[in-house]
Amino acid sequence: MSFITLAAASLPSVPLDFFGNRDRILESIRIAKSRGALLRTGPELEIPGYGALDHHLEGDTFLHSWEVLAEIISDETCKDMLIDLGMGVRHRNVRYNCRILCTYRKVFLIRPKMSLANDGLYRETRHFTAWVKQRKIEDYYLERIIADITGQRTVPIGDCVLSTRDTAVGCETCEELFTPLNPSTYMGLNGVEIILNSSASHAELRKLRTRLDLISNSTRKLGGIYVYANATGVDGEARMMYDGSSMILSNGKVLQQSPQYSLRPVEVITATVDIEEVRSYRVNSSRNVQGAAQPDFPRVECDLYLSRPAHEVFISDKIYKSKEIELKILDPMEEMHMAEAVYLWQYLVRTNSPGYFLALSGGLDSATVALFAFGMAKVVLQHIEEGESSVLAELRQITGEKSFRPKTPQEIISKLFHTCYMGTTHSSDETRNRARKLSEAIGGYHSDINIDDTILAHEGLIQRALNFSPKFQVEGGSPAENLAKQNIQARNRMVAAYELAQLSTTARKLPRAGASLLVLSSANVDECLRGYLTKYDCSSADIAPLGSVSKNDAKSFLRWAQEEWQLPLVKEFLDATPTAELLPLTAGVQSDESDAEMGLTYAELSTFGLLRSVEKLGPWSAYLRLLGEWKDREGFGSREIAERVFRFFRFYAINRHKSTVLTPALHLSPYNPDDNRHDLRPFLYVVNWPWQMKKIEAHVAELEGKLAMKKD
Numbered sequence: 001m002s003f004i005t006l007a008a009a010s011l012p013s014v015p016l017d018f019f020g021n022r023d024r025i026l027e028s029i030r031i032a033k034s035r036g037a038l039l040r041t042g043p044e045l046e047i048p049g050y051g052a053l054d055h056h057l058e059g060d061t062f063l064h065s066w067e068v069l070a071e072i073i074s075d076e077t078c079k080d081m082l083i084d085l086g087m088g089v090r091h092r093n094v095r096y097n098c099r100i101l102c103t104y105r106k107v108f109l110i111r112p113k114m115s116l117a118n119d120g121l122y123r124e125t126r127h128f129t130a131w132v133k134q135r136k137i138e139d140y141y142l143e144r145i146i147a148d149i150t151g152q153r154t155v156p157i158g159d160c161v162l163s164t165r166d167t168a169v170g171c172e173t174c175e176e177l178f179t180p181l182n183p184s185t186y187m188g189l190n191g192v193e194i195i196l197n198s199s200a201s202h203a204e205l206r207k208l209r210t211r212l213d214l215i216s217n218s219t220r221k222l223g224g225i226y227v228y229a230n231a232t233g234v235d236g237e238a239r240m241m242y243d244g245s246s247m248i249l250s251n252g253k254v255l256q257q258s259p260q261y262s263l264r265p266v267e268v269i270t271a272t273v274d275i276e277e278v279r280s281y282r283v284n285s286s287r288n289v290q291g292a293a294q295p296d297f298p299r300v301e302c303d304l305y306l307s308r309p310a311h312e313v314f315i316s317d318k319i320y321k322s323k324e325i326e327l328k329i330l331d332p333m334e335e336m337h338m339a340e341a342v343y344l345w346q347y348l349v350r351t352n353s354p355g356y357f358l359a360l361s362g363g364l365d366s367a368t369v370a371l372f373a374f375g376m377a378k379v380v381l382q383h384i385e386e387g388e389s390s391v392l393a394e395l396r397q398i399t400g401e402k403s404f405r406p407k408t409p410q411e412i413i414s415k416l417f418h419t420c421y422m423g424t425t426h427s428s429d430e431t432r433n434r435a436r437k438l439s440e441a442i443g444g445y446h447s448d449i450n451i452d453d454t455i456l457a458h459e460g461l462i463q464r465a466l467n468f469s470p471k472f473q474v475e476g477g478s479p480a481e482n483l484a485k486q487n488i489q490a491r492n493r494m495v496a497a498y499e500l501a502q503l504s505t506t507a508r509k510l511p512r513a514g515a516s517l518l519v520l521s522s523a524n525v526d527e528c529l530r531g532y533l534t535k536y537d538c539s540s541a542d543i544a545p546l547g548s549v550s551k552n553d554a555k556s557f558l559r560w561a562q563e564e565w566q567l568p569l570v571k572e573f574l575d576a577t578p579t580a581e582l583l584p585l586t587a588g589v590q591s592d593e594s595d596a597e598m599g600l601t602y603a604e605l606s607t608f609g610l611l612r613s614v615e616k617l618g619p620w621s622a623y624l625r626l627l628g629e630w631k632d633r634e635g636f637g638s639r640e641i642a643e644r645v646f647r648f649f650r651f652y653a654i655n656r657h658k659s660t661v662l663t664p665a666l667h668l669s670p671y672n673p674d675d676n677r678h679d680l681r682p683f684l685y686v687v688n689w690p691w692q693m694k695k696i697e698a699h700v701a702e703l704e705g706k707l708a709m710k711k712d
Contacts, residue, residue, distance in 0.1 A: 007032030015049035015236035043231035051236035056127035203243035220252025261338035333560035355416035357501035362431025377409035400511030410443025490537030531655020547665025551602035609671030653685035
């Protein structure tokens with residue numbers, strides 16, 4: 001028996017926070033070493049921060065990364081350990097996303113990434129080039145600051161593996177795992193027993209199972225030890241969240257898994273594995289025939305021992321052989337709660353803002369955002385009660401109260417969350433009361449105002465400019481007048497929200513008086529996709545927690561929160577008809593899902609979002625797909641389906657320009673329409689899609705003709 005203890009660190013990816021990143025890396029090494037680990041790996045590009053984006057093009061980023069590396073390998077904590085670190089490296093004037101395998105005062109090799117992520121949220125080829133020379137290495141001439149410490153002039157860079165005195169170690173970086181010909185397969189066949197995967201894989205609802213299955217199946221088929229270290233926390237551009245869940249596996253069995261979401265600045269998992277079990281697992285003739293046929297990888301020699309004899313492990317009170325555990329996959333609604341909690345908290349901490357402001361309308365969407373904030377407070381309190389001193393220190397810094405120690409989440413919310421109901425003559429008592437009761441239940445500071453005077457003042461301004469007074473349609477006005485009168489209400493709410501947010505701490509004489517609250521939007525992903533929002537109204541804010549969450553998922557979350565958090569009041573929001581309350585009461589209650597408003601249901605919008613973005617279907621292919629999927633819908637023939645396709649793509653094209661100003665949202669939906677990052681489609685279309693729609697119309701006519709012939 002020969003036992004190896006390995007460590008994977010989950011760390012926040014904070015762009016250009018070189019002091020913070022250095023300290024968190026060193027702390028993770030200390031923790032790993034204290035638990036007996038002799039090998040430690042961490043997230044992708046952990047030294048400069050993965051989300052530095054175009055800062056990866058700057059020479060300063062490379063310079064400071066080498067400076068941080070110099071400080072890390074000069075720290076005696078690294079003695080007798082193999083350390084795997086991530087940073088960008090320029091080699092022969094080409095930028096590579098690299099792994100640095102090193103120890104105390106020595107660099108062993110630089111391993112560049114060979115498959116770059118370049119779809120969805122990722123633009124790695126904008127900043128780096130993939131290493132294309134398979135199984136080849138070159139000499140990298142070390143920067144002087146490293147050469148002075150190590151005494152080395154050059155180190156190998158390229159597609160190679162590290163041979164220690166007792167095993168072999170290879171690297172596979174994030175995207176490489178997801179490619180059909182992933183490097184770890186060939187390394188494993190070539191005798192590599194430990195694979196290190198440094199990752200920056202983003203959170204998305206219901207995505208984690210796919211990722212974890214890929215990792216576990218990789219070692220189940222091949223045999224070997226897999227150490228997967230993922231980043232955690234909010235990305236630098238505030239649209240992406242890394243969800244941790246680092247893992248250590250052996251021969252397809254999960255031995256350790258870190259939390260999926262956490263507020264802790266450093267999470268380290270360790271596992272002790274018998275390397276002989278890998279060798280026994282690989283006693284398979286067909287596997288060995290393929291292994292014998294493999295071309296050799298260049299091997300870089302390392303004079304470290306990573307293993308300990310069995311008798312040393314058995315007498316140690318810190319180290320024992322790890323047992324298989326069950327993967328922990330959060331329920332989607334609990335996952336949403338944790339993702340939003342970490343997102344909202346880390347956004348506050350990084351911006352050093354004193355709290356949030358939310359226009360609480362009494363409707364389902366703004367109620368969901370309010371409960372996201374309440375969930376944040378619950379997670380903060382949980383970490384404090386578990387003894388996480390860094391979270392308590394952050395809370396005291398944000399509130400400005402040096403001795404603050406909350407006992408309930410409501411106490412936290414009372415310091416950080418200002419809600420406001422902005423009523424008009426068209427508002428109902430039901431929505432006003434729901435908003436007030438919800439804010440009271442979660443502990444918010446609540447205001448109730450009427451903005452009719454500001455709306456009348458605005459309309460007076462327009463009347464003087466145009467000598468014209470618009471009317472609602474129900475009062476005899478045109479559709480243009482009707483829309484203008486609704487939009488001015490929504491835009492006034494945005495103006496009022498920002499002024500209230502900027503003055504709230506001052507008026508309330510809080511310890512951080514003068515600091516502005518951050519304004520939260522309550523627009524959901526389906527409304528953003530359809531363009532069912534007013535440009536620069538209360539959908540415009542600093543961040544949009546719900547901006548990549550579907551209406552159906554928002555409803556499911558409210559049901560979950562109602563039960564899990566014992567909030568019976570939530571049922572009132574679930575039962576209410578969704579309406580903007582921008583029309584006179586004489587017009588009746590207009591549901592958002594009516595033909596007069598959106599023209600599509602929220603469920604239909606989710607379907608079209610998935611077909612358009614995930615399935616990559618245009619109008620014609622979407623129509624054909626729905627002919628099959630909706631064939632059993634009552635009252636839905638080919639013409640009704642075609643009409644829904646016409647509506648969606650026309651509304652999408654007409655309102656696509658709104659996506660360019662969408663408030664940044666945490667990415668949780670695969671059909672997020674944010675064109676600043678995820679959805680790079682045009683925003684200027686021929687909005688009637690004439691070629692596509694003519695083809696669909698001809699097909700509908702053909703189907704109707706055949707149906708008529710059958711009846712005859």
